[in-house]
Amino acid sequence: MKSIASRQNPWFKRVREAIREHAEEIVLEGPKMVADAVAAGWEPIAVIGAQGAGGGGQEIAFSQELLDALSDTKTSQGVLGLFHRPRNADVFARREALVVALDSVQDPGNVGTIVRLAAAFDASGVALLPGCADPFSPKAIRASVGAILSVPVARVTHEELLGAARPLLYADGAGEAVPPARNAVLVFGSEGSGVSEVIRSQGRAIAVATSGRVESLNVAASAAILLWQAFAARH
């Protein structure tokens, strides 16, 4: 096992870059998450343990100081997995389910929570239009609570989404009360400004009925209610 305690070490720099930029390489935190990813077929570039922890079979160990420098939470539990960033998956594969699309949803916690909801309510996948937070950022991965390993996600353009040849619906403050159960794309926009004009002009609005005592719902709350309704209608 290679023990590393220097911030100048290339492995340390590479992992730090993957946490910060999550461009070509990404990091998963915690022994369970890393093991689940490997079980799901993800191939690790490196699995990094804690110096002195022993027994984990990792080829590389960072000192506690280096691990602390990399983690902004207590969740790493001494194990980090460096992986290639997964390629765009086919989010449109299953017509018997809904495709979730996000339009300028900038908060990584909301993106991760919606990936988790897509797993919970068996969506075909999550399509990310421009302006969304990266689903492979550490914060989004944590919010997905493992669902990022099983839910197809892809960055798409507006043209690609419109070319998917599915009925297009978007969540809004007013509109139809019941979402379709299957074979449709359901778009959620940013809390401030909703979906893009091109979605608005091509799609139909779906609304969650509220008391009127709030101006809007949190985007993840709105997704929870509409995806659950579609799931319940299928079962």
Add this chain to the structure above:
Amino acid sequence: MKSIASRQNPWFKRVREAIREHAEEIVLEGPKMVADAVAAGWEPIAVIGAQGAGGGGQEIAFSQELLDALSDTKTSQGVLGLFHRPRNADVFARREALVVALDSVQDPGNVGTIVRLAAAFDASGVALLPGCADPFSPKAIRASVGAILSVPVARVTHEELLGAARPLLYADGAGEAVPPARNAVLVFGSEGSGVSEVIRSQGRAIAVATSGRVESLNVAASAAILLWQAFAARH
């Protein structure tokens, strides 16, 4: 107008204490939030503006450096309101609605989001059992997006909740599929360990049906779905 630029100033120390501890005094951020609070009948101890901003009619102004030192986000927009902490409200007032209770929900973002959902779906109020985040912390207030001004909230003991003489239900991984529409207490526990044993022994379990591809739902997502169901059943 009193202009303040020193960290030793008693007003600065008092506001900082209210932001950090939110014990007897609490802070609301942003001109709209402070104005809405005053309109809702909250009496400010002080409204603090930004030095040089002018025209706001505030009696105290902090230098930009002091304002930056107090805010962990960009949301203060140069106005802070110092208020007495509201007393426990009567969360059980309306039998035609549901009472939401939270049991050891530690994340202030989840507490604030559920206060917002209570407004959206017209709950009687939000009862906070021991172990919950403070609904008047800056992060919970922000997550409530103003709903903290209109939703009755109260800290309660398990005994007080059980003494409320309402049917008691709690969200769980398995249980009845349909929540009651009115005249009941609906308890949400922590994501890790659910509700307390005393709630479990006295109440009935309600569950949100899922695909089984996730171990659990985020507590705010679960609350969104169940509170919306109850609201929809009443309308």
